[in-house]
Amino acid sequence: MEYIYLDHSATTPVRDEVLQAMLPFYGPEFGNPSSIHSLGREVRQSIEASREKVAKALNCDPSEVVFTGSGTESDNQAIKGAVFANRDRGDHIITTKIEHHAVLHTFEYLQKHFNIRTTFLGVDRHGLVDPEELKRAINQKTILVSVMQANNEVGTIQPLPELANICRENKVLFHSDAVQAFGKLETDVKTLGVDLLSLSAHKIYGPKGVGALYVKKGTRLHPLIHGGGHERNRRAGTENAAGIVGLGTAAELAAGERLAQGDRLSALRERLWQGIKKNIPHVRRNGHPEKSLPGTLNVSFEYIEGEGILLSLDMKGIAASSGSACTSGSLEPSHVLAAMGVPTEIAQGSLRFSLGRDNTEQQMDYAVEVLAQAVARLREMSPIAPRPSCGIAGKSS
Numbered sequence: 001m002e003y004i005y006l007d008h009s010a011t012t013p014v015r016d017e018v019l020q021a022m023l024p025f026y027g028p029e030f031g032n033p034s035s036i037h038s039l040g041r042e043v044r045q046s047i048e049a050s051r052e053k054v055a056k057a058l059n060c061d062p063s064e065v066v067f068t069g070s071g072t073e074s075d076n077q078a079i080k081g082a083v084f085a086n087r088d089r090g091d092h093i094i095t096t097k098i099e100h101h102a103v104l105h106t107f108e109y110l111q112k113h114f115n116i117r118t119t120f121l122g123v124d125r126h127g128l129v130d131p132e133e134l135k136r137a138i139n140q141k142t143i144l145v146s147v148m149q150a151n152n153e154v155g156t157i158q159p160l161p162e163l164a165n166i167c168r169e170n171k172v173l174f175h176s177d178a179v180q181a182f183g184k185l186e187t188d189v190k191t192l193g194v195d196l197l198s199l200s201a202h203k204i205y206g207p208k209g210v211g212a213l214y215v216k217k218g219t220r221l222h223p224l225i226h227g228g229g230h231e232r233n234r235r236a237g238t239e240n241a242a243g244i245v246g247l248g249t250a251a252e253l254a255a256g257e258r259l260a261q262g263d264r265l266s267a268l269r270e271r272l273w274q275g276i277k278k279n280i281p282h283v284r285r286n287g288h289p290e291k292s293l294p295g296t297l298n299v300s301f302e303y304i305e306g307e308g309i310l311l312s313l314d315m316k317g318i319a320a321s322s323g324s325a326c327t328s329g330s331l332e333p334s335h336v337l338a339a340m341g342v343p344t345e346i347a348q349g350s351l352r353f354s355l356g357r358d359n360t361e362q363q364m365d366y367a368v369e370v371l372a373q374a375v376a377r378l379r380e381m382s383p384i385a386p387r388p389s390c391g392i393a394g395k396s397s
């Protein structure tokens with residue numbers, strides 16, 4: 001059976017070009033990049049070449065790129081590092097209610113254990129942050145603002161340049177979790193106006209367990225990991241050479257294909273949505289009508305549970321997701337949909353389809369067919385779903 005993967009926001013398969021670039025570092029290129037001998041120096045050169053590729057994708061200087069162990073680590077490093085280094089300036093940090101848990105839980109930790117005051121900005125029904133609300137939230141004691149570039153559950157893209165301007169005027173550091181945006185949207189750090197930006201390799205067809213953090217020159221930041229002088233004293237520990245080379249290769253490939261892939265994925269997504277809308281009653285689309293990641297579609301199927309649909313899809317070889325991978329399995333409704341004002345019972349029937357390089361039109365059509373059958377069957381069993389024949393909610397025959 002052909003497997004149809006529609007969960008690229010959770011992770012992506014490693015591209016063959018990326019794997020081939022990585023393999024030597026699990027073989028002959030095993031030297032320690034800090035060693036003086038040529039075996040070490042060769043690995044060092046490959047790491048620095050990779051740093052240049054990531055810097056090019058970000059339009060920054062290579063010295064401003066710090067390699068980390070994940071997107072999650074980059075977020076932790078940016079937020080905790082900025083707070084610890086700027087404690088003398090204030091005790092207040094701002095983010096949004098729709099961030100990834102890597103940001104949300106870091107904020108909660110700082111609030112609980114370091115007496116840092118936190119503000120979580122709301123969003124409108126499309127998932128957009130209001131710049132005026134940010135202006136009102138900033139005070140004399142604000143150290144840092146963190147707003148994601150694009151949301152991982154619904155795909156909404158935030159107006160980063162405008163938010164960054166507000167931060168700059170108030171002399172507040174601005175961090176963005178660009179893990180979903182990097183490789184899909186333009187991530188020129190100068191245009192975006194960020195001081196700190198997080199990215200991860202495994203969301204762009206690179207390996208898991210490696211990420212990077214852009215740190216604008218002159219930004220005060222404490223390291224989280226202490227030890228040797230690796231990564232210009234920003235992150236101690238012998239470098240993950242294979243992973244870093246994989247990230248550099250994936251970043252370069254993604255940048256070259258970004259616009260063409262964006263057009264292709266948008267078209268595929270619209271085909272999927274039109275098919276769903278035409279064949280399945282009582283559905284609604286969550287997210288922003290225009291300002292959205294090209295391959296992300298979030299849909300609520302009323303009267304049923306998302307987990308049930310997921311299991312039916314999986315039996316037919318289709319992988320999708322309810323909310324983010326990290327919260328699936330918990331019966332908690334998505335915090336993102338809740339912040340957008342989606343009622344709990346509707347949020348619970350929501351699925352995220354995130355498309356990628358290998359998806360085809362035929363796969364979209366097949367997914368619609370399987371979805372229509374699964375949803376109809378689950379609604380037949382649901383005591384609250386309207387009967388197709390009479391259409392009265394709440395009545396079961």
Ligand SMILES: *Cc1c(COP(=O)(O)O)cnc(C)c1O
Binds near residue numbers: 070150177180202209
């Ligand atoms: C996946 C993701 C992360 C976490 O990245 P990891 O490399 O998996 O730790 C953080 N933020 C967003 C928006 C993500 O989608």
